[in-house]
Amino acid sequence: MSAPTVTAPPPKATPRPVLPPAARKARRRSAALGLVAWVAGLGFCLPAMWMLLTSLHAEPDAATNPPSLAASLTLDSYREFFGAGGGPTPWPSLINSLSASVFSTLLVLVLALPAAYALSIRRVRKWTDVMFFFLSTKMLPVVAGLLPIYLFAKNTGMLDNIWLLVLLYTSMNLPIAVWMMQSFLADVPVSIIEAAQVDGARLHTVLARVVAPIAAPGIAATALICFIFSWNELLFARVLTGVVAQTAPVYLIGVVTSQGLFLAQLCAASVVVSLPVLAAGYAAQDKLVQGLSLGAVK
Structure with missing residues (x-):
């Protein structure tokens, strides 16, 4: 006759620590400041990113208003800038x-x-x-x-x-x-x-x-x-x-x-x-x- 198996009780879930109101307020303020910093950083980088994207477009696509984000990318502007078409070189x-x-x-x-x-x-x-x-x-x-x-x-x-x-x-x-x-x-x-x-x-x-x-x-x-x-x-x-x-x-x-x-x-x-x-x-x-x-x- 086999001995009865004894199952261990499931582990009790550790209760999450309850932060005091001051700590919760400080955490929300830190998250808000981090979000503002990310938005400000992206705002400063956006003109440079837009310039880079525009440089990879053809002239007709770059001249559209508003500019077309889905236009095909090309390096023709860089080739032209470096004198590939017989123009002056920088x-x-x-x-x-x-x-x-x-x-x-x-x-x-x-x-x-x-x-x-x-x-x-x-x-x-x-x-x-x-x-x-x-x-x-x-x-x-x-x-x-x-x-x-x-x-x-x-x-x-x-x-x-x-x-x-x-x-x-x-x-x-x-x-x-x-x-x-x-x-x-x-x-x-x-x-x-x-x-x-x-x-x-x-x-x-x-x-x-x-x-x-x-x-x-x-x-x-x-x-x-x-x-x-x-x-x-x-x-x-x-x-x-x-x-x-x-x-x-x-x-x-x-x-x-x-x-x-x-x-x-x-x-x-x-x-x-x-x-x-x-x-x-x-x-x-x-x-x-x-x-x-x-x-x-x-």
């Missing part, structure tokens, strides 16, 4: 923009790092007046100094010269770089610098091997912002360049011709011109976040 303008932006950014970093060091770690006398002087150089509208700069470039034979843009972009971005790097270098421990000096390190060694590695996120953030400002600059490049030193934003204006507005080709050109800045931001995004948040939490 490569010289892209190379000019890249050269002016990179060289001016490197020159800004070389000049701004010692200046920020003198204003944050080894502070000079009346350093606040010096900081205000750097800030005051940004108070003059750019267009107000355009005529004397044009006359100077004309009399010195530097019109349509890429090195003139390098000098202008350096002077334009240097005050911003000094202000940013001064706040970044203020968080560098002075004891480390003093220890390096005790070991016999000179100023250039301290800047290159001690200060620069510690403030690398801030330097990367400064370099990225200077690169973006130089790449997107239009006024100086439009007035002071012609054919040889023409930059990408100036070439982008030429897409709008007297023959009409080719919307798909214009969007394709805008996407291509925006790619270097997006690539630089993506490559340095971790350093950019660290640099912009450096010193924010004490």
